[in-house]
Amino acid sequence: MSKVYNPKQIEKKWQTAWDKAGVYNTKNTSKAKTYYTLVEFPFPSGDGLHVGHVRSYAAMDIVSRKRRMQGYNVLFPIGWDAFGLPTENYAIKTGIHPAVVTKKNTNNFRKQMRALGLSFDWNREVNTSDPSYYKWTQWMFLQFLKKGLAYKAEVPINWCPKDKIGLANEEVVGGACERCGTPVEKKIKNQWMIRITAYADKLLAGLEKLDFLPEIKKQQEHWIGRAEGARIQFPIFGSQSVISVFTTRPETIFGATYLVLSPEHELIDILKPQIKNYTVVNDYCVTVVAKQEEDRVGSKEKTGVRVEGVEAVNPATGERIPVYVADYVLSGYGTGAIMAVPAHDQRDFEFAQKYSLPIKIVISRSSVENSKDVFEGNGRLVNSGNFSGRDCQEAKSDIIKKVGGRRAVTYKLRDWVFSRQRYWGEPIPVVICGSCGYVPVPEKDLPVVLPNVKDFKPRDDGQSPLASVATWVNVKCPNCKKPAHRETDVMPNWAGSSWYFLRYTDPCNTRIFADKKLLKKFMPVDWYNGGMEHVTLHLLYSRFWNQFLYDCGFVLAAEPYRKRTAHGVILAGGGVKMSKSKGNVINPDQIVASHGADTLRLYEMFMGPFDQAVAWDFSSIEGVSRFLGKVWRIHHEKVSATASPNRQLTVLLHKTIKSVSDDIESMRFNTAVSACMIFVNACFDQPVVPVSLWKKFLLILAPFAPHITEELWQSFSSEKKFSSIHTVAWPRYNPQFLITDSVTIPIQINGKMRDQVIVPVGSSQDHVFAVACEREKLQPYLRNASVRTVIFVPDKIMNIVL
RNA sequence: GCCCGGGUGGCGAAAUUGGUAGACGCAAGGGACUUAAAAUCCCUCGACCGUAACAGGUCAUGCCGGUUCGAUUCCGGCCCCGGGCACCA
Numbered sequence: 001m002s003k004v005y006n007p008k009q010i011e012k013k014w015q016t017a018w019d020k021a022g023v024y025n026t027k028n029t030s031k032a033k034t035y036y037t038l039v040e041f042p043f044p045s046g047d048g049l050h051v052g053h054v055r056s057y058a059a060m061d062i063v064s065r066k067r068r069m070q071g072y073n074v075l076f077p078i079g080w081d082a083f084g085l086p087t088e089n090y091a092i093k094t095g096i097h098p099a100v101v102t103k104k105n106t107n108n109f110r111k112q113m114r115a116l117g118l119s120f121d122w123n124r125e126v127n128t129s130d131p132s133y134y135k136w137t138q139w140m141f142l143q144f145l146k147k148g149l150a151y152k153a154e155v156p157i158n159w160c161p162k163d164k165i166g167l168a169n170e171e172v173v174g175g176a177c178e179r180c181g182t183p184v185e186k187k188i189k190n191q192w193m194i195r196i197t198a199y200a201d202k203l204l205a206g207l208e209k210l211d212f213l214p215e216i217k218k219q220q221e222h223w224i225g226r227a228e229g230a231r232i233q234f235p236i237f238g239s240q241s242v243i244s245v246f247t248t249r250p251e252t253i254f255g256a257t258y259l260v261l262s263p264e265h266e267l268i269d270i271l272k273p274q275i276k277n278y279t280v281v282n283d284y285c286v287t288v289v290a291k292q293e294e295d296r297v298g299s300k301e302k303t304g305v306r307v308e309g310v311e312a313v314n315p316a317t318g319e320r321i322p323v324y325v326a327d328y329v330l331s332g333y334g335t336g337a338i339m340a341v342p343a344h345d346q347r348d349f350e351f352a353q354k355y356s357l358p359i360k361i362v363i364s365r366s367s368v369e370n371s372k373d374v375f376e377g378n379g380r381l382v383n384s385g386n387f388s389g390r391d392c393q394e395a396k397s398d399i400i401k402k403v404g405g406r407r408a409v410t411y412k413l414r415d416w417v418f419s420r421q422r423y424w425g426e427p428i429p430v431v432i433c434g435s436c437g438y439v440p441v442p443e444k445d446l447p448v449v450l451p452n453v454k455d456f457k458p459r460d461d462g463q464s465p466l467a468s469v470a471t472w473v474n475v476k477c478p479n480c481k482k483p484a485h486r487e488t489d490v491m492p493n494w495a496g497s498s499w500y501f502l503r504y505t506d507p508c509n510t511r512i513f514a515d516k517k518l519l520k521k522f523m524p525v526d527w528y529n530g531g532m533e534h535v536t537l538h539l540l541y542s543r544f545w546n547q548f549l550y551d552c553g554f555v556l557a558a559e560p561y562r563k564r565t566a567h568g569v570i571l572a573g574g575g576v577k578m579s580k581s582k583g584n585v586i587n588p589d590q591i592v593a594s595h596g597a598d599t600l601r602l603y604e605m606f607m608g609p610f611d612q613a614v615a616w617d618f619s620s621i622e623g624v625s626r627f628l629g630k631v632w633r634i635h636h637e638k639v640s641a642t643a644s645p646n647r648q649l650t651v652l653l654h655k656t657i658k659s660v661s662d663d664i665e666s667m668r669f670n671t672a673v674s675a676c677m678i679f680v681n682a683c684f685d686q687p688v689v690p691v692s693l694w695k696k697f698l699l700i701l702a703p704f705a706p707h708i709t710e711e712l713w714q715s716f717s718s719e720k721k722f723s724s725i726h727t728v729a730w731p732r733y734n735p736q737f738l739i740t741d742s743v744t745i746p747i748q749i750n751g752k753m754r755d756q757v758i759v760p761v762g763s764s765q766d767h768v769f770a771v772a773c774e775r776e777k778l779q780p781y782l783r784n785a786s787v788r789t790v791i792f793v794p795d796k797i798m799n800i801v802l
Numbered sequence: 803g804c805c806c807g808g809g810u811g812g813c814g815a816a817a818u819u820g821g822u823a824g825a826c827g828c829a830a831g832g833g834a835c836u837u838a839a840a841a842u843c844c845c846u847c848g849a850c851c852g853u854a855a856c857a858g859g860u861c862a863u864g865c866c867g868g869u870u871c872g873a874u875u876c877c878g879g880c881c882c883c884g885g886g887c888a889c890c891a
Contacts, residue, residue, distance in 0.1 A: 004841095215806050219886060222805065227890075247891060260891090302889070328889045338891045346803090347889055412890055532885070575884095606827075608814060612807085613884070620814065623827045629842090662818085671816070674826035681826090746822040751872040753822045791871050797821045801871050 005632035007596025010711040015114055017710075023724045024068075024119040026075045028518060035072040036522050037064045038501055038561075040530035040538070041079045041126075043493075044105035045086055049112040050578075051586045051604065051616065052531075056567045058601040059610060059669060060529050061118045065703035066664050068119075069730035075522050076119060077504040079126035080106050083134075084493040085163065088424035091456045098424045098456070102129055112589060116597045117706045119726070124507045128496030129424070133503065135447035136513035137495050138429040140545070141418075142440050143552055145430070149195040150418065152438065156264075156289075157417055159187035164458040165422055166191065186289065189462070192428055192489060194416040199544050200224050202558075203413075206543065211563040213611075216535050223536040225412025231335065232405035234259055234312040237320050241270060243312055246334030246410055249341065250400045251392040253316040254384040255362035256339035257352070259323045260304065263288040264331035268307070276309035281325055288327045302328040302351045314339075315403040316385070326351060334410050342374075349374040363392050416541070418491060421464045423456045425490030433477035433484035442478050448486070464488040497538055498545035501525055501560060513554075520556050528561040531569070539564065565667060568612040570604075575615045586616055598705035599625045605669035605704060627677055628708055631701070634683050635694070635712045643688035652682050653693050654737035660700045661733070669704075676701055691716075696731045747772045748799040749781045765792040772798060 018024060039060045042053055064076040080102070087098045087105075106127065113120065126133055144150035157166040160177035166189055177184055196203075204224050207217050229248035236242060243259055261267060263285035272278055284305045304326025311320040328347055329338050342352035342359040352359050363379045381387050387395045400407060419428070427448045429441035441448055451472040456465055466488040467473060477484035499513070505522040506514040530539075539561075546560040571577060572584035579585065591600040602624040608614035656679040663672035679697060683689045695716065702709040702725050713725035740761060745768055747755045755777045759768055769790060772778055781802065791799040 215886090218806060222887065225887095225890065229891080245891080249891080300889080326889095328891090330890065333890045340891085345891070347891075350889095410890080412887090536886080569885095606814090614814075617814065617828075620828050623814095626842095627827085633842095666818085668818090670814090671826080674816075677826055744822085748822085748872070751821095751870095756822070789871065791821090793821065797872085799821080799871050 003636060005629045005708065007598060007628075007707065011115070011117065011592075011597050011707045014707050014710045015117060017722055018119075018724065018726070019122075021722055021724065023726055024074075024076070024121055025123060026077075026121045027073050028521070030073040032071060032073040034075060034522055035064075035067045036075045036525045036527075037067070038076075038504075038525045038528040039078070040534060041081050041497070041500060042109060043081045043084055043086070044102060044109050046090065046101070046105055047580065047585070048105075048108050049588055051588050051591075052567075052570045052578075054116060054588050054600065055570055055604045055610075056529050056531070057113070057118050058116070058604055059567065059667065060527070061601075062605070062664060062669065062703040063527060064119055065706065065726055066661075066730060068726060069699070069702070069728060071729065075124075075504065076121060077124040077126075077507075078113065078118075078120040078122075079124075079500060079504070080109070080128065081493065081497050081500070082106070082127050082129035083425045083491075083496055085165070085422070085424070088422060088456055089163075091424070095454075097452070099129065102127075115592050116588065116601065119706070124504050126500055126503050126507050128426075128493075128500065131447045131449050132510070134426040134496060136503070137426045137491065137499070138441075138446050138448060139443060139513065140499065140549070141426075141491070141495075142429060142443060142446075143554075144194055144548065145440050147548075147552070149198060149548065151193055151195065152190055153193050153415075154188055155191050155193065155417065156186045157189045157191060158184040159189075159462075160184050164460075164462065165420060166417060187462075189419075191417050191419040192487075194418045196416045196541070196544050197411060197413055199547055200226065200411045200413050202547055203540060203543055206547065206559050210559060210561065212561075213565055216532075216539070216564055216566060219532075219535050220540055223413065223540060227410050227412075229408060229410065230400045230405040231408040232315065232339065232400070232403055234315060234321075234339065236271070236323075237311040237313055239271070239274060239310075241267060243267060243323070243337050244335045245337045245339045246408060247339055249344065250403075250405060251381065251387075251396045252341040252344050252362055253314065253339065253399060253403055254381075254387070255341040255343050255360045256314055256316070256321065257342060257358045257360055258321050258340045259312050260326045260329045260338050260340055260351075261307070261323065262329040262331040262336040263325050263327065265325070265336050267337075268325065271307075271310055274309050275307055277305070277307075281305055281307055285325060300327075302326060302347065302354065304328075304351065304355070306355075315405075316399070322357070324351075324355070332414060333412065344374060344376055346374045346376065418495070419489035420492050421458060421462055421488075422490055423450075423453065423458075423465045425493060426450075426495055427466065428487045428489050428491060430487040431475055431477055431484050432487060433479060433482065435482060436477055436479040436484075438487075439477055439479045439484070445478070450490075464490060466490070494538060494541050498542045499549070501528075501542070502546070502549075502555065516554075516556065523555065524557045524559055525561045527563045527565070529565045529567060532566045535566070565611070567610055568608075568614060571613055571615045573616055573618070575613075578616075591621065595621055595625050596628075596707070598628055598708050602628070602673060602704055606673040608670060610667045610669055624673070627680060628705060630680050630684055631705075631708065632712070634680065634689060635715070638683065638686060638689045639691050639694045640688045641691045643690040645690055645692070646686065649682060649686065649689070649693055651737045651740070652679055653696060654733040657696065657700055657731050657733040658738065661730070664703070673704065676704070698725065699728055699731050702726060702728075743795045745795070746797050747775070747778065748797065749778070750801055751799060754778060754781060761795055763794075765790065765794075765798070768792065768798050769800075772800070 037060050039056050064074050067074045082102045087101050090101055091098045159166055160182055162180050162182040163177060204226055207220060227248050229246055230250040231244055231246055233242040233244050275281055304324045307323045307325060310323045312323050314321050340348040342348040343361040344363055362381060362383050364382050365375050365379055378392050381390050381392050381395055387399060427450055429448045431439045433439050451469050453465055453469055458465060473485045475484055475486055502514045505518040509515055542560060547558050549555045550558045588600060603621045606624055656675050659675040660672045698709045698713055710725050742758050743761050744756050744758050746753050747757060755775050757771045759771055785802040787800055787802060789801045
């Protein structure tokens with residue numbers, strides 16, 4: 001055995017040995033308690049694995065390894081979120097088929113992950129672009145269709161003119177395409193939609209019981225955006241039509257001095273004959289609607305025009321009030337129309353000032369504030385007819401009743417645009433028939449396999465390249481057998497990732513997406529870690545998808561994830577984002593080659609708090625590398641079977657076992673590593689280290705540094721049959737060793753630490769005080785002074801107040 | 803603008819229900835070993851005052867104030883950085 005730690009000589013060897021022995025394989029039939037640890041499966045990009053992946057994967061690998069050692073039957077799977085635009089764009093550029101690129105990239109990712117010693121069960125690998133997988137994604141789409149949750153609608157979509165693709169709201173960042181940065185345009189398209197809004201309440205309510213980080217819950221709540229208020233109808237004077245508004249402040253209706261319609265509002269066309277300045281209004285609407293998304297966000301100055309010839313009646317006051325169209329009212333939220341209460345809403349106030357509209361105060365301020373501010377708070381009603389004098393919150397219900405409104409709830413969450421006019425995705429399994437309309441592909445005919453094409457470029461008419469594959473497109477209607485054609489839209493890449501955690505439980509099943517027995521055994525996921533960037537999209541979609549399958553009776557748990565945590569991003573040196581264009585991306589392969597996988601893993605755990613952003617620092621890697629070198633040396637130079645037990649070291653070991661055990665559970669990996677370092681430093685100072693202590697230490701280090709600990713562990717074994725350290729029981733600490741018989745108590749004088757005394761554990765205040773009074777160091781303070789009080793916390797601290 | 807995080811030595815950071823601020827690691831400086839270097843080992847390492855050297859003292863956890871015997875920790879107000887949402891009625 002080498003005297004010097006050389007990871008290259010050991011890491012490959014043990015990776016192969018673990019594989020051969022199936023150390024990390026999950027057992028479907030085991031009677032042991034199960035534990036399901038999940039990491040977000042990667043999109044297999046050509047760039048390979050990123051050090052950011054390693055942070056999350058290594059952390060959950062540590063948790064998984066600890067659970068295995070604790071006796072659990074652990075499911076820790078991995079796969080590939082393989083559909084998606086980057087691969088398709090690469091295909092367009094190079095002409096290489098996305099499936100070929102995907103194959104190459106997944107091979108690379110797999111190799112990289114194995115080199116890191118991640119304990120995935122490779123028998124359960126899934127790939128969303130594999131027909132045997134997406135068969136079930138398509139099947140689930142048909143279930144949505146069956147339940148009326150998938151539907152087709154003419155919707156204004158966010159259109160990226162460069163990628164020639166419709167984007168979901170979630171894929172638009174600051175008015176630009178999330179992928180290429182091109183400003184998006186609005187385009188009306190016939191799209192498949194999924195009615196996620198039907199689950200808004202369930203998604204919100206379900207959060208309560210889940211062990212998600214508070215900030216994750218907050219973000220989801222915010223995204224769902226539930227708002228309680230009322231719908232109130234304002235009759236149009238001299239017309240049958242009404243304008244329905246949604247408001248969260250119905251109690252301010254006496255102050256509603258005008259109404260505003262969004263530029264897309266349907267009433268503008270309906271009321272056309274009545275509108276005196278229709279051309280002006282219409283022109284305004286057309287310009288605003290055509291304007292790009294980016295112009296509609298931000299605190300831009302509000303614009304609008306009055307709809308002349310149309311007046312609404314305020315149902316509370318009976319007064320006639322003007323109607324405007326304005327760009328500050330959104331068509332997609334509430335009813336697309338508002339009652340404007342300029343005295344008590346900042347936006348309405350700004351608009352009213354600009355267009356000289358009346359501002360009527362209906363809530364009196366409780367305190368004297370700057371009168372220039374719009375008062376958006378609560379208080380006593382004024383100028384509100386019979387309601388004047390009452391508390392606005394208390395009167396709310398009565399006011400809604402009086403004006404004939406009804407309580408209503410509105411969400412910010414929108415339905416999910418599920419169509420993509422692209423190639424590299426799951427074909428939507430629908431046939432369009434001239435006589436039968438949209439006909440689902442019969443389940444027995446699934447999967448609808450993505451045909452092989454040569455030209456991946458989206459067509460200029462905005463259709464998917466699939467539309468050009470005549471032999472694939474033209475089919476008989478499954479219903480009436482007349483000539484028909486296939487839907488050529490494909491699904492967004494959020495589809496396959498919305499249920500992958502279910503497939504892992506039973507990845508090879510051809511009868512159903514997963515057997516119920518296995519779902520029952522493994523689901524829900526016990527601990528899911530991933531990036532904060534997926535908290536509103538993937539995490540919400542997959543919760544919805546699972547809840548839907550639950551309502552259909554296909555899965556047994558409504559919520560897919562019991563616990564969700566998130567890791568901080570890894571930045572390049574200097575705290576800037578890693579990006580290819582800046583050339584500051586760190587490839588894990590290079591660290592594995594120079595320092596070994598164990599060092600890389602340990603470094604990423606040690607570099608800072610797990611949930612916070614941290615900057616890469618090459619020189620700090622040396623620290624953990626040296627630490628492992630010390631472990632190696634102690635093992636070979638100091639560990640001895642004949643060394644007598646050392647009380648001090650034993651106590652420290654048990655302390656270390658406790659802190660490492662606890663720290664893993666709360667993801668304080670950085671302090672776990674530092675606890676290991678403290679123990680190793682202590683061993684290093686000893687002439688000999690008893691083997692019994694050392695073995696226990698190797699066990700707690702094993703999840704962090706699986707290769708070196710395996711190598712050292714095997715040196716104790718004389719058996720021929722390989723028995724991995726990673727299958728040995730997790731050591732327990734003995735609380736007896738954590739109790740010491742004496743304790744150091746800091747003595748403070750007036751709150752400042754002046755001295756320390758060593759006393760037996762449990763010493764009384766009197767005893768500690770007596771000892772303190774003897775101390776020479778304290779004499780200058782205690783002499784010529786009278787003690788006012790003594791604060792004493794047993795075994796902790798004494799503060800003498802003079 | 804709103805909602806989350808965060809701000810501690812030269813740097814990454816510890817401090818688990820208010821109780822010794824800076825564990826652990828990096829960098830730096832000094833020394834040992836070496837023909838030399840690397841590697842390794844030992845020592846020093848918040849700032850300032852002080853001392854021949856010890857000792858000792860003062861100030862320090864973004865800023866201002868409060869509660870407390872005692873505050874990095876709790877409360878109020880502000881500044882800065884990161885993330886999310888953004889005219890959501």
